[in-house]
Amino acid sequence: MESAKIKAYQLFVLVVLFEMGSAILVGLGAQAKQDAWIAIILGLGFGLGVFLIYYQLYKYYQDLPLTSYIQKITGKWIGRMIGIGYIIYFLYCASRVLRDFGELLTTTIYTTTPLIVINCLMIFTIIYGVHKGFEVIARVGELFFLIVYMMAVVGFGLIMFSGLIHLENLRPILENGLKPALKTALTETVNFPFGEMVVFTMLLPYLNDAKKAKWVCLGGMVLSGINITITAVINVAALGADLFARANFPLLSTISKIQLANFIERLDVLFMLYLVIGGFFKISIFFYAAVIGTADIFGFKNHRKLSFPMGALVLFSSITIASNYAEHIKEGLQIVPIFLHWPFQILIPSFLLMIAFFRNRGKGKNEQA
Structure with a gap:
């Protein structure tokens, strides 16, 4: 790992930007229909519990990234194999977000521009950021965090004054009971975006004050969860x-409806600007974790x-990951959560924590003796 150190506030900003990332752009929790916001809140609750697993592992090995302490927990060779699995997982997630980014721009504004051109521009920018180092990425995050919130406040105000909000669309609440919302939470929102905090197991050693890691990350998750819930509502x-x-892209459809005083309209540019910012930070963090893990x-x-x-590999994967956007979304909703998200976000970390607990408990007894 590079000898970088970031402040608690910078980590908080990165967590918020990462979690919001592409989650605000797509129809998160859409399977629960008008109860999507409930599914997101449930997913946040489960996600906070999952993060505590990552935090406990971090407490045992504060100076090491995930790929290093896996080898200490399970042994060198098994640990390396699992670590390589996580590197592939991070690269795959970066490819998926890059595809989301490219698809949205090519289907809305740059309709005649090839997908590979859009994705090339983004990945080259991210490679440049990784070359400059993690501290630079964190500082850029501080700057864009304020810009994102200014855009959010302006956008929310314009939507309210345009008379687009019809709260009756949120009823009936829990029409079919809690089951649809709970199912959506367990199969979608707990993994995306909250379970993706597993990537920060590679980045927490950069924090200059380890004592603040828990509340900084939990606070960032809660704030981003509130923002995503409000967006869904x-x-x-x-x-x-x-x-x-x-x-x-429901948010794009909502923003495109803004019309105020026959003067303020076609504010899609706000959405596109957020898309570039959110996409950059989400892909950058996944990509950076894969690079330092390798x-x-x-x-x-x-x-x-x-x-x-590795950037070229992410670019190639983003183009070949699916033949069209419909296939890309279907794969992300039905296949990825079961075969990738649950094992890498929940099952493997839980297994590692159990082993680490018994290993470190033994060490504590030996030290006392």
């Missing part, structure tokens, strides 16, 4: 449950040498 209230469930496992002294070839 606004989308359902403005579009109705059926259109919200069918729309590929350097750690294979003994590279300079992780920067890995950024370009």
Whole structure:
């Protein structure tokens, strides 16, 4: 790992930007229809519990990233195999978010621009950021955090004054009971975006005050969860449950309806600006974790040498990951949660924590003796 240190506030900003990332853009919790906001709150609750698993592992090994302490917990060779699995997982997640980013721009504004051109521009920017180091990414996050919140306040105000909010679209609440919302939480919202905090197991050692890690990360998750919930409520209230469930990008549909005094309209640019900012930070964090994890496992002294070839791999994967956007979304909702998210976000960390608990309990007894 590079010798970088970031402040607690910078980590908080990165957590919020990462969690909101692409979750605000897509119809998160759409399977629960008008109860999407309940599914998001349930997912946040479960996600906070999952993060405590990551935090407990961090307490045992505060100076080590995930790929290093896995080897201490399970042994060198098994640990390396699991670590390589996490690197592939982080690269895959970066590819998925990059595809989301490219698809939205090519289907809305740059309709005649090839997907690979859009994705190339983004990945080259991210590679440049990784070359500059993690501290630079964190400082840029501080700057854009304020811009994102200014845009959010302006956008929320314009939506309210445009008379788009119809709270009756949120009723009936829990029409079919709690089961649909709970099912959506367990199969979608707990994994995306809250379970993706597993990537921060690679980044927590950069924090200059380890004591603040727990509350900084939990606070960032709660704030982003509130923002995503409010966005879902606004989308359902403005579009109705059926259109919200069918729309590929509900927030874009909501913003495109803004019309105030026959003067303020076509504010899609706010959405696109957030898309670029949110996409950059989400992809950057996944990509950076994969790069330093690879350097750690294979003994590279300079992780920067890995950024370009691994960036090319992410770019290629984002193009070939699915033949079209419908297939991409179906894969993300039905296949990825079961075969990737649950094992890498919940099952493997829980297994590692159990082993670490018994290993460290034994050490504590030996020290006392």
